[in-house]
Amino acid sequence: MKNYKAAAISTIITEAVIVFLTLFSEMSEGFKNLLKAMTGHHWTSKGIIALILFFALYFAFRKMKTKENDIWKYTKHVFWLTIVFSLIILLFFVFEFFK
Amino acid sequence: MADPLIGLHAFLGELGLAAFLWAFIETLNPERHRIKRAKIAAILGVTFLFASWIAGGYYYVSYYGSNVKPLIKNGPETWGHDIFMESKEHIFLFLPFVALLTFSLIKNYEKFTDKNKKIRKSVLWLCALIIILGAMMAFMGYLISGSVRAALEAAG
Numbered sequence: 605m606k607n608y609k610a611a612a613i614s615t616i617i618t619e620a621v622i623v624f625l626t627l628f629s630e631m632s633e634g635f636k637n638l639l640k641a642m643t644g645h646h647w648t649s650k651g652i653i654a655l656i657l658f659f660a661l662y663f664a665f666r667k668m669k670t671k672e673n674d675i676w677k678y679t680k681h682v683f684w685l686t687i688v689f690s691l692i693i694l695l696f697f698v699f700e701f702f703k
Numbered sequence: 704m705a706d707p708l709i710g711l712h713a714f715l716g717e718l719g720l721a722a723f724l725w726a727f728i729e730t731l732n733p734e735r736h737r738i739k740r741a742k743i744a745a746i747l748g749v750t751f752l753f754a755s756w757i758a759g760g761y762y763y764v765s766y767y768g769s770n771v772k773p774l775i776k777n778g779p780e781t782w783g784h785d786i787f788m789e790s791k792e793h794i795f796l797f798l799p800f801v802a803l804l805t806f807s808l809i810k811n812y813e814k815f816t817d818k819n820k821k822i823r824k825s826v827l828w829l830c831a832l833i834i835i836l837g838a839m840m841a842f843m844g845y846l847i848s849g850s851v852r853a854a855l856e857a858a859g
Contacts, residue, residue: 605803605804605807606807606811608804608807608808608811611803611804611807612804614800615800615801615803615804618800619797619800622793622796622797623793626793644764645764645768647760647763647764647792647793648760648764650793650796651756651760651796654796654800658800658803672815672816672821672822673821675808675815675821675822675825676821676822676824676825679808679824679825679828679829680828682801682804682829682832683828683829683832686797686801686832686836687832687835689794689797690794690797690836690839693790693793693794694786694790694794697785697786697789697790698786700785701781701782701785701786
């Protein structure tokens with residue numbers, strides 16, 4: 605992957621979609637069953653969707669103009685958003701447990 | 704005895720982390736020959752993390768749900784599954800993508816002109832992120848194992 609900005613944006617969107625799939629499948633039994641029906645297990649479907657989405661997004665964004673200055677900016681976005689997304693997932697399951 | 708696949712998943716995950724720790728150390732002083740080694744470390748790290756995903760995923764889908772999950776859910780520490788396994792299995796999915804991104808940056812390192820400042824810092828931050836997430840995975844794995852032990856002890 606030669607275009608870092610495209611790869612970083614693809615990473616961020618893929619992570620956001622993983623968070624959405626995780627939370628929504630816990631809130632909607634119908635959606636979880638739909639994911640299960642796709643591959644036999646909801647988690648396998650989430651992984652495959654994430655993998656396909658990441659490469660599809662990179663393919664779509666690969667011609668995006670990028671400057672060297674963008675690298676540090678997008679690295680910071682990836683770093684902090686990954687931490688925030690991880691905390692959202694963890695806190696969601698903590699909340700669900702004590703609900 | 705624990706399923707060997709869970710051991711393989713943990714082992715490959717640890718190797719992935721060690722590889723990115725190696726890439727982090729090489730990038731601290733990014734001379735040409737050290738960047739070459741960082742590239743090798745990063746490609747190894749990506750490979751190990753994807754392999755860990757496959758081994759852990761196969762274990763989770765084929766064994767954990769039918770054997771381990773019911774044990775934890777009937778034991779005294781149900782949070783081992785409800786909080787930590789649920790979080791771990793989903794947060795883990797971030798790791799291979801961050802690893803690929805890190806590899807792509809290290810692979811193209813020599814092409815940048817501002818190598819020793821922001822590019823170097825970016826590689827270090829991304830490697831650190833992988834190490835932080837990986838350490839989180841290992842700690843959650845430890846808590847889940849503790850819940851299994853507690854359930855087995857409670858069952859006598």
